[in-house]
Amino acid sequence: MTIKEQSQRQLRVGQEIKKIIAGEINQGKVRNLEVINALVTVVEAQVSSDLKYADVYFITSDPNTDEQVLEALQLASGHFRKVVAAKTALRFVPEIRFRIDESFAQADKIEKLLHDPKVYQDIKKN
Numbered sequence: 001m002t003i004k005e006q007s008q009r010q011l012r013v014g015q016e017i018k019k020i021i022a023g024e025i026n027q028g029k030v031r032n033l034e035v036i037n038a039l040v041t042v043v044e045a046q047v048s049s050d051l052k053y054a055d056v057y058f059i060t061s062d063p064n065t066d067e068q069v070l071e072a073l074q075l076a077s078g079h080f081r082k083v084v085a086a087k088t089a090l091r092f093v094p095e096i097r098f099r100i101d102e103s104f105a106q107a108d109k110i111e112k113l114l115h116d117p118k119v120y121q122d123i124k125k126n
Contacts, residue, residue, distance in 0.1 A: 010047045013090065017054050018045040020084050021096070030079070032072035038062040040069055043101045047094055054094040057101040066100050073098040 022042040024030060039061040046055045060069050077096045085093040113119055
């Protein structure tokens with residue numbers, strides 16, 4: 001299966017959604033996140049080709065709170081949609097779905113594997 005590259009419009013809309021949601025979170029306008037003691041960083045927003053869905057990827061400062069933050073953000077998705085509608089000129093505002101970004105955890109796992117003494121010796125032989 002090949003992954004289709006996003007169009008310029010998808011990229012622009014994704015960047016705008018990311019900026020708006022990150023701003024709302026940073027300004028503390030999401031009440032659901034007030035009780036969770038972790039920093040939330042919006043990493044990316046990918047918009048579907050028909051602009052009906054936006055997958056927003058985030059990371060937290062405490063991986064133990066990822067599921068709590070995910071629930072809080074999903075509960076606030078209606079609020080984010082209203083804000084995106086108010087701040088953009090989109091005819092249809094995409095449904096916002098939040099996802100935990102696993103790429104940093106994967107990169108950290110690979111980094112640890114590469115620094116493992118057994119693997120390091122194997123690499124050094126070549």
